[in-house]
Amino acid sequence: MTDPFVNMYSDTVTRPSAGMRQAIAEAECGDDMSGSDPTVNRLEAMVAELLDKEAAVFACSGTQSNQMGVRAHCRSGDELLIADTGHIANFEAGGPAILSGVTCRLLPSHNGMLDVDDLEGKLRAENQHLCQSRLLCVENTTNAGGGRPWPLEQLDRVGQWAHANGLKTHMDGARLFNACVAGGYSAAEATRHCDTVSICFSKGLGCPMGSILVGSEEDIYWGRRARKLFGGALRQSGIVAAAAVYALENNIERMADDHANARAFAEGLVGVDGILVNPEDVESNLVFFEIDPELGDATQLAERAMENGLKIGASGSHRLRACTHLDVSREQVLEAVEIIGRSVAEGVGHLSGSATGPYARG
Numbered sequence: 119m120t121d122p123f124v125n126m127y128s129d130t131v132t133r134p135s136a137g138m139r140q141a142i143a144e145a146e147c148g149d150d151m152s153g154s155d156p157t158v159n160r161l162e163a164m165v166a167e168l169l170d171k172e173a174a175v176f177a178c179s180g181t182q183s184n185q186m187g188v189r190a191h192c193r194s195g196d197e198l199l200i201a202d203t204g205h206i207a208n209f210e211a212g213g214p215a216i217l218s219g220v221t222c223r224l225l226p227s228h229n230g231m232l233d234v235d236d237l238e239g240k241l242r243a244e245n246q247h248l249c250q251s252r253l254l255c256v257e258n259t260t261n262a263g264g265g266r267p268w269p270l271e272q273l274d275r276v277g278q279w280a281h282a283n284g285l286k287t288h289m290d291g292a293r294l295f296n297a298c299v300a301g302g303y304s305a306a307e308a309t310r311h312c313d314t315v316s317i318c319f320s321k322g323l324g325c326p327m328g329s330i331l332v333g334s335e336e337d338i339y340w341g342r343r344a345r346k347l348f349g350g351a352l353r354q355s356g357i358v359a360a361a362a363v364y365a366l367e368n369n370i371e372r373m374a375d376d377h378a379n380a381r382a383f384a385e386g387l388v389g390v391d392g393i394l395v396n397p398e399d400v401e402s403n404l405v406f407f408e409i410d411p412e413l414g415d416a417t418q419l420a421e422r423a424m425e426n427g428l429k430i431g432a433s434g435s436h437r438l439r440a441c442t443h444l445d446v447s448r449e450q451v452l453e454a455v456e457i458i459g460r461s462v463a464e465g466v467g468h469l470s471g472s473a474t475g476p477y478a479r480g
C-alpha cells in the first residue's frame with residue numbers, strides 16, 4: 119500500500135503504520151459529542167497537559183481547529199492580524215470571513231514570522247469607523263513562509279506584546295512538534311503566550327486524520343461550541359483519537375530524521391544546474407526551491423518529475439515545495455534528487471505544466 123513513486127508532495131500523504139493500525143483496532147470508544155469517548159478524553163487530557171493548558175477539544179482537521187480558535191476569540195466585525203503567508207488567511211477557503219465575520223489583516227513577514235516592529239502601529243483605534251483588532255495568529259512551523267521554527271525568544275516577545283495590547287493569541291501549530299524538534303524547545307514553552315493552539319495529527323505525526331484545539335477552559339468551551347456549529351462534533355471518534363495517542367507516544371522524536379532528510383535533499387539539489395536552493399534555509403521537513411525561469415516554470419518541473427517517479431508540488435510560479443515525512447527514506451530522498459536532476463536535464467519548458475501544487479499559481 120505504498121505509492122509506486124516517491125511521494126514528497128506533502129507530509130499529509132503518510133499511511134497509518136502497522137502499530138498505529140493496531141492502536142486503532144483496539145481503541146475504546148464512546149460518544150465523543152456527549153463527552154463520553156474515553157480515548158478522545160484521554161487524548162484531550164494528554165495534549166492539554168503537554169502544553170500546560172487547561173483543556174483541549176479534538177477536531178476533524180487543522181482548518182477546522184484553526185477556525186474554531188478564530189471563532190472562540192472573535193466576534194463578527196473583528197479583525198485578526200497574521201503574516202501575509204499565513205494558512206488561516208490564505209488556505210482555509212475564506213473561513214474567518216465566512217464562519218466568524220472576521221477580516222484578516224495580512225502583514226509583511228520574514229519567512230512567515232512577525233516581530234514586534236511589524237505589529238506596532240497596526241492596531242485599530244476604538245472608533246465606529248474601524249473594525250476591532252482582536253486576535254494575533256502565529257504559525258509554527260511556518261508553511262508557505264518556508265518551514266521555519268520560530269525562535270523561542272521571538273514567540274515570547276510577540277506573545278507578550280499582543281497580550282499587553284489587549285489582543286488574544288492563537289497559534290496555528292499544524293507542525294508544532296516539527297518546530298519543537300527543530301527549535302529545541304518544548305511544546306509548553308513554545309505555546310506559553312498563546313491563548314489557543316491548533317495541532318494537526320495528520321501531518322508529520324502520521325495519523326489518517328484529526329487535529330486538536332488547546333487552551334483555557336473558557337476558550338475551549340467556545341471552541342467546542344464552534345466545532346458543533348461547523349459540523350465537527352463526532353461520535354465514536356476514539357477510533358481516530360487512538361491513532362493520535364499512538365503518534366504522540368511514538369512519532370515525535372523521529373521527526374529529527376525527517377529534518378535531516380530534508381537537509382540532505384536540499385544539499386543534493388545544490389548540485390543540480392538550474393535549481394536554486396539554500397540548504398541553510400531548511401530547518402524542518404519542508405524544502406522550498408526554485409527553477410531558473412529560463413528553463414521552465416514550477417508546474418512544468420512538477421509534471422516532468424511526476425513522469426520520472428517523484429511527486430512534489432508547485433508553490434509559486436517558479437517555486438516548488440517538497441516534504442519529508444515518515445514514509446520517505448533517506449534512500450528515496452537521494453533518488454528524488456536524481457529525478458530532479460534528470461527532469462531538468464531532459465528539459466521541461468515545452469510541457470503543459472498541468473501538475474498542481476498545494477499552493478500553485480502566483
Ligand SMILES: *Cc1c(COP(=O)(O)O)cnc(C)c1O
Nearest residue numbers: 179180181182205257261290292
Ligand atoms: C495543513 C495545515 C493546516 C491544516 O490544513 P488541513 O487542510 O485542514 O489539514 C493548517 N495550517 C497549516 C500551516 C498547515 O500546513
